[in-house]
Structure formats: structure tokens, C-alpha cells
Amino acid sequence: MYDIEKIKATRELLKCSVEKSRKLGVEISERSWRLESCEQRLDFLSVALRDLSCKCTLYKMSTHDIDRVIGPASSVVNIFDVICGFETSLSNDDVSEDVFAYVTTVKRMEEALGLLTDNCKLVVSWLDTGSCCDSSLYVRKVNKCLSIVRGLQGTEERFRSKGGVLMIALDKVEVEYASMLRGIAPFSVALPDVIRNVQRVVERLGVNGRVEKCMSVYVEVRGLNVRKALEGFDLDYLEEISLTEFDSVLSVEHYIDQWDKQLEFVVKYLLDTEHRLCVEVFRKATFKDRCMECFARVAVQSGIHSFIKFGNTITKGKKEAIKLLKLLDMFGSLNKLRSDFNRLFSGRACGEIQTQTRDLIKKVVNGICEIFWELSLQVELQRPTSPPVDGSVPRLVNFVVEYCNQLLEDEYWSTLIQVVEIHQGWNHESFEKGLLLNEMQNIVTALGLNIGTWAKRHEDASLSYFFLMNNHWYLCKYTRGTKLGELMGNEWLTGHEEFMEYYETLYLKESWEKLPALLNEEGLVLFPGGRAIDRQVVKKKLKEFTEAFDEIYKKQSNWELCDKGLRWRIRQLVLRVVLPPYSSYLEKYASSIEFEVTTTADQRIKYTAKTLGNMITCLFEPKVGKYGNSTKCTELSDMVNNSFVTKQLSSTPAAA
Template structure:
């Protein structure tokens, strides 16, 4: 019994011990996390306690280090907070209050300048604290390591994109908006110059600026801020793009497609000479109206930045707007095939450039316009050399024409009419001063002196060569009568078309009278050797006192009328292809023929016509009436309709109304021209 009781007691004791163990295990399970937490906090507690273990002098000194570092760091943080406070006004639309926005941008620049100057200093002070803590074992090494990593990250951020991101890119966004506003102000206020039919004829009357003063002031304010932030190149690019596009639009309204004609599309100046006159007017308009205005505007807008900047902008605007195309067109003319018309066109080009000489020097004289200067210099040189070359070769080309046959119809050779009018133009008020200036310049390049007689002697020699050509050509006619008609027409052409002209004045009155007399002389020879021979065929010999009766008289009249008709028909047929170009001379020559024949024929038919008119074959002998002969004779020497149509004048400006054939013949005389 006692043993059982002991077992029960032991069982009870064990049960109690088991319950206690479970309770203890549960308690230990709850205490475990707390112990782990305490374990984790021990390093920081150790670090916190570390200063207590440090030397007293080190603890005292650390306070000064902390004070020196915290001040700059706090100031930096304060400014950084202020920067982000500017974000809202900076990202607003600049056009609402430009001056206020520019003021905010300036404040941001100042804040960033402060941050840029002081962030590095604050980081250095913080590095000093860390170094002090490490050297004096005041802080835990892990804590020191974390501080060093943080400072390294600060240095990296500070150096990122050369400190440009201290504001997180806020300034860049604000500057982008200012650039957009700059473009908007320029675009909305740049209007192409309106073109009217009288625009090119107007004298240049330029306003102080193509843009309102208020807009220029806004542009200057924007440029000031953008330039302060190294965005001048971007501003210049925007300005040049907008303004050059505006100038180009103004020029396009003039119709300048001809400036793009490639040299391969034409062989000579005649194919584009109509454009050369336009070229001079368009170039003058572009320089005096458009480029002059852009020059002044560039000065106004960029004046506070510097002359090199605004002159550089103007140079780019001029190039992009098309000044180079004008100069290249002029060069294309100088490179074309040489001919006399080209000389006049080259002189026109020189006159246009010379008229704009001072404008070119002022507008394009700076180093920024070197390309324009070089092209202009090359063009002037090519114009002068080309003009002189053609002028001095004119005599040779006239002499080469001597080898060609004269006109088959005996008219004035087109070379003669061309040269007389051409030389008159060279001596006229329009071209003589220009040609003289060109010759003076060209001779000065060769260290030679120009004398006025060189020009006049050259012209006189050309006229003498034409006269010698006429002598040579007259000998080429097999029909002597035609050569007389040829001489008559050409001498009259000289007299009539040179009298009262510059060339006529140079040749002199005696020279003109001589040609008038030659005209009369050859007219008399022509009449004597042609129509003047026919009246003798209507002789009355044997008809007044004829003894053979009426039948004999009739036979004699028939014979003489037949001879007259045959001679008249032959001569008329031959001369119906001859031409006298001058209307007055043609009428006078026809009248001389009429006076030589018709009165004699009328009288003859009145007296002896009845002898054959009753004959069955009367129509064979009384072939013409006096009126018919007069009508036929007065219709001679007319230029045929086909020939007239093929000789259409090329010019309507009253300067040189020569025909294509004349110029083509003159130009084809040599491969040189």
C-alpha cells in the first residue's frame, strides 16, 4: 500500500514538474525575439556609449567640427528648398509676364551659383567631421563607413553634368521655355515684305526696324538670360532660321526661279538675257530693302552682346536667304558663250554691282561675310575680264565676216546694221561710262594707263573694217548692177542711221556727207546700167518719116515692143528678188525707174500703139499699159513676207533691235566667240 501511494505521489510530482517545464519553455519562447532585438541594438548602443569611452579632449573638440560643418550644410539645404519653391513660376507660360519670369530665372541662376559654390565646401566640412570621428575612435567603424558612402554619393551628384542638375533640371526646362518664347516672338512678328507691281521701282525707304521696338526689347531680355547660360549659339540659330526664312519668302514673291537655271541649259546669253535685266533690279531690291533691314535689325537685337555676334547672324541670314544665288547667276553669265550681246549684258551686270558697291562694302565687308566677299570679287573680276576680251575681239570678228558671202538680194548685210547700232550703244550715255570704267580697271591691273582715244580708236577701226567688208562683198556679185544697188543701200544706211548719233558724231560730218554722195553716185550707176537702158529700145527712128507704108511701120513697132518687153521682163524678174530695206530709199529708187521708163513708154504707145492694137496678136506686143509698168516698178525691192517673218526683232526695250540672224552670224565667225 505504501508503495502505491509513493508511486501516485511521484506521478503527481512529475506532472507538476512537466507543467512547470511547459510554462518555462513558453516564457523562453517569448523572450527570444526580445533578446535578438537587444542583440541587434547592441552595436548602436555601443556606438552611443563609445564617445563616453573616448578621451575628454576629443569629445570637447568634436563640437567645434560639427558646428563648422552644420552651418554651411544648413544654408545649402535652405537654398535648395528655395529653388524648388521657384518651380511653379518657372514652368508657367513666359508670354503672360516675361519680365517677371526672367526675374525668377535670374534668382534661380543666383541660387544655383550659390549651391555650386557652397555644396562642395559643405561636403568638405562633413568629410572633416567623419575623418575626426574615425581618427579619434569616437564613432563605430560601421557608422563611419556609412557616412563615407553617403559623402561619396554627394560628390558624385555634385559633379554630375558639370553641376547642371543641382536643381533637378529645373533651370534647363525654364531656359527651353525661353527659347520657345524667343522663336514665337520672332515668328509671329516676322512678316514678308508685301510685293506690288511698283515695289521694284520704289526708292528704298526702310523703317528703323522690321520689328516693333517693344518686341526688340523683349528679345534682348531673353537673349541676355540665355546668353548668361551658354545658349547664345542656340539663340543665333533660331534667329537666323526665322529671319532668313522671312527674307526668302519676300524674295520668292519676285519670281527668282531663273537663279537656279543650270549653265547646261543654255548656250549663250541670248537665251537668258531677259533675266539679266530682272537680276539687276531684284539684286538692288534685295540689298537695299531686305538685307539692309536685316543688317539694322541684327544690330538692334544683338547690340548688347557684341558686333561679331550680330554680324555673324547677318552673314548667315544673307547666305541662307539667297545672296549666293544672285552672285552665282552672275558668274553663270560670265561663263557662257561669248558674243557681242554678252558684252552688253556683262556691262549691265557691272553697272548693277557698281551701283551697289558702297552697300556691299558696308553690309558684307566684315570677316563674317568672307564667302560673299570672295564670290563678289570673283564675279567682278570675271565681268571685267570677259567684257574687255569681247570688246577687243570685236574688230577681229568683223574682219572674219569678210570671208562670208554678201546677201544674195543685195540688201544691207545684217552685220552692218547690227554693228552700227551696236557701236552706237557702246558710245551712248548708258554704256560708254561703264565700258570706260571697265577698261580703266582692267588696264590698271596690268599696270597700264587708259586713254579715251583707245575706246574711240577701237570703234573707228571696227567701222573701217565694216567699210572694207562692203568693198570685198561688192566684188563677190557677178551682176554689176546688183553691186551698185548693194553699195547704194549700204552707203545710205550709214548716212541715215548714223546722222545725229554718237557714232556719227565720232565719224564726223565729212564722213557722213561722203556716204550720202556715194549713195547718189551708185544710184545713178544703178539706174544707168539697168532701167536706163530700156528707153533706147523704144526708138522712133524710121517711124516718123517711114517710106515703107503702114505695114512696115507696124512690123517695126512690133519688133521694138517685143525687144522692150523681153528686156523689161528679164530685168524685172531678176530684180524682183532684190531688196532695198530702207523705205524712203526704196520708194525713191522705184520712182527713178518709173521716171526713166513710164513717160517714154506712155508717149510711145500713144503715138504708135494704134499700129499694133488692131492686130490679132496685139496682146503679144502691147503687153503692158503705162499704169501697169508703174505699178510693177513701184512694187520692186520689197522684202518678202517669209524673210520678214524670219527676221523678227528680239528686243522691245529700244536698246538693240537687231535680229537673231545677225548676232548668230557675227558670233559664228570664230570659235572664240
């Protein structure tokens, strides 16, 4: 079975080979007939020219006249013979095997055809003059020569017409041209030999009226290469994303970072390589002044317009602080690529790209300045809002401090200075760096006024003081040693530190410092000078203390302090205020009532000193993630006991 299939396949192969051989034989026969016909005509022309020379001598024509016709006529014979050789080479040779040799042959054929045409014109003009002789035989031979030369005179036109030898050869060169361009990979520098061959091909196509075709092939091939090079990138977002003035850029923040990296890659690497290749390819072409048209069209294929469109989309988003940072990022990216843009997209051919880029930069600069000069106003507009009910640092305070520090970083700050200077120049206004520093201070000042206004909205005085203490600590702690702290100055930092201690004192006085007074010894002794203790008064005072403690603890158990250090400090101060008098009271009087209290639950002592200490050390914890990882409330509870408290509180700074 296998042998039969193999025989069938072999038979089909032989049939195909026979058919190809038959067609080749027909083609060879046709070419042989053409060559034989040309040879016969040339032989006749040679004989006729010799006879013509004899006749000219017989009729006593001048030697000068003879030479004028014989020379060009002989050239016609020789040139046509050369052309036939070129025709054979161009028809049989494979252009891809040796591009240089093939293109050289094309060039030589063009030159030979030009010489043939010129010489035929000369011969025809002189033969026309000689046809006036009386000899009828002579006239017939001259007319025969004229017929042959005129036929040869149309050789160039036939070769250049559709289906002609030269046109077929140029078509083959054009195909090889596309193949060579396709073989030059993106980001790579083509070998000098490859570039030279492409230049020769471009030159030949150009002088043969194929300028537009040459350019379109270049754009098609290199544009396809560029698109393939970008296939690994997800560029759909450039066209798909849209924003209005009410949409936040937060929703597309990650795309902006992606845009930055991809734009740099496309311009500095992909288009830079394509630009250098385009300049090299068309450097020697007769139409080299149009090479930037090709590059501009290739650049469009890379999606450069889509990158610019995405930038314009971002500028349309809502005016907000985060947008300012993203616009600064975009300006930094565009500014970093400025020299590349100027070099790659110069000239009229890239005029549209230039215009769109300038328009984008203008929108980015205007957007940055509009948002920056309104930042303090935006902070002020938050003043009517309500403060956090837990006395914590408002998100706006946290955001503004971090935001200002970020804005003052060297990269952002230098970019902002550059942008504002450009904007002032556009408006013919003088630029002063101090204007920006003053505006940054205005933002922080507006934030301080917000904090004071928010504190007044707390009806509970202790919560108001707690809130102010918390926020002044935050401003002092989280700006010291930062760019913002340097800008605001040491006096500003010291002022917040003093305010924090002041409100700390008021907070303790308004809340925890009221508890010790409930454990005074007034009314505990039954008889003057006696040692008997009124147990009911002891229990009453403990109950009042416990109820007051529970009320404060319940109210403040949800309050939050922003910083681990501040939490430790305030807990220590509360422990110092509450625990020593409570421990002392229990030490003196608990035994007298414990002996009596044995059955009823509501008569037992609710808290031991250690329990009370453990509860206090768990106060003011923030919610997880609000200011970072919350501190475990057990960090102090295991160490709290009467002896520890007595020892530690002796070294704790006084609240005042």
C-alpha cells in the same frame, strides 16, 4: 441619337479632366513634400545655429568667430527660401505671357543660386572648424548642420543639371525665343519691345552656356523665314542652267534680266533687313562678335551662293557681241550693289561670299574687255561671207549700227569706261578714253570694208551698184542724229551721202537708162520726107522694149531697198527714166498699129503707160518684218498716170 453622342463626348471630356486633375494632384503633393522637407531642414538648421551660438558662448569662443559662421548660415536659410519661391514661379508661369518677367526671374534665380553656393562654402568651412569641440552633443549637431548645408550646397548643380528647374526654365525660354524670331516677318522692322525681349533672352541663353544653341536656333528660324519670303520666285534656273564656251547667252537672255532684278531684291531688301535684325538681336550679347556668323548662314539660306554661281555660268558662254551687253548689265547690277555687299558681307564670317563675289567681278570685267577689243576683228571675220542676193542691207550692217548705238548709250558707255579703266589698272596700264572711241571707229571702218568687198562679189554690175547705193544710204540715214553719227563725224556722214548718189547714178545707167534707147525713131518713116510709118518697125521696137523691161523687172522684182524714203526716191527716178519716153512713143505710134492689131494676142500692146507705172511703183519692197512693216505697193499706183508722171518728174532731183 444626337443626345447619346453628345453624352459620350462629355464623358470623354470629363475623363480627360479627371486624369489631368489626378496628375496635377500628384505633382502638387510631390512639391508639397519637397517644400515641407526643405522647411523641416531649415527649421532644424535655424535651431541648430541658435544652439551653436549658445555653445560657442559657453566654450568661450570669440564673438568674431561666432559672427563669421552665423551670418553666412543665416543667409543660407533666407536664400534657399527665396529660391523655393523662384522655383514655384518658373514652374507655374507661362513664359509667353510676359517674357521680360520670366527672364528676369531666371536671372534672379541664377544669382540666388550663386549666393547660396558661396554662402554654403563659408558655412561648411567654419562648421568644419567648430566640429573639433569636446562635447559629443555639440559635435552631433554640428555634423547635422554640415550635412544639411552640404546638401544645400549642391542645389545649384541639381537645378542646372538635365531635368533641373533652371534647365527646364531655360528650355522654355529657348522655345519662346524661337517663337519670337519666327514672329518677326521678313522686310519688317521689329517693334522695340520685341527686340528688347529677344535681347534679354539671348543674353540669358548666352551666359548659361547656350551660345551655339542660340545661334543655331536663330539661323534655323530666320533661314526658314527667308526661304518662305522667296517662295514666290522661280529660282530653279540659278542651279539648273549651264553654259559652255560654245553656247550663246541668247538662250538664257531673259534669265539674266531676271537675275538682275532678283539679286537686287534679295540684297537691298531681304538681306538688308536680316542684317539689321541680326545686329540688333546680338548687340548686347556676350558673344556679339559672332553675330555675323549667324547672318552669313542666313544669307546662304537666301541662295546668295546660287546667284553668284549663275553669274559665273554666264561668263563661261560663247564670246559674242550680245554677251558683252549682258556682262555690262551684270557689272552694272553688281556695281550698284557694291556698297551693300561691302556693308552686309564684311568680316571673316562672310569671307567665302566676299571671295566668290570678287572672283565673279573679275570674270565679268575680263570677259567684257576680251569681247570689246575683239569686236572689230569679229566684223572683219565676216568679210569672206556672201552678200545678200537681193542687194539688201546685210544683217551684219544692221546689227552693227544698232549695236554700236546701243553700246554708246550713256548707261552702257559709262559702264564700259569704268570696266576698261578697272582692267587697265589691274594690268598697271594707263587709261585713256580715246582708246575706246578709236576702237568704236575701227568697228565701223571694218564694216565699211566688208560692204566694199561684198559688192565686188556681185557679178551683175547693176546689182553691185544697187547694193552699194542701198548700204551707203542705210549708213547715212540710220546713223545721222545718233551717238554713232556724232562719233563718226559730219564728214563721214556726208561722204556716205555722196557715195549713195554716185552709185545711184551708176545703177540707173547700168539698168533702166538702157530702155529709152530702144524706142528711138530710127527706121520708122518708110520714105524720106514722107509721113508713112513702118508699122513692123514700130512693133519690133515695142517688142524689144517690152522684152528688155521684162528682163530688168523680173531680175529686180526681188531686190530690196532698206528704207521707205529710198524706195520712193528710186521709184521716182526709174519712172522718170522709163515712163516719159514710153508714154510719148505710144502716143505717137500706138494708134497706127492698134487699128491693124485686133486678133492675135502676141501682136497686142502688152503694157499701157499706167500699167508700167503701177509695176514700177511696186518694186523694191522688203519682206515683211525685215526692216519694219513694208510699205504697200499701192501707195503710188493709184496716182500714177501720164499727167501725174509728167508733173511729178519735173520736180524730181536728177540722178546725177
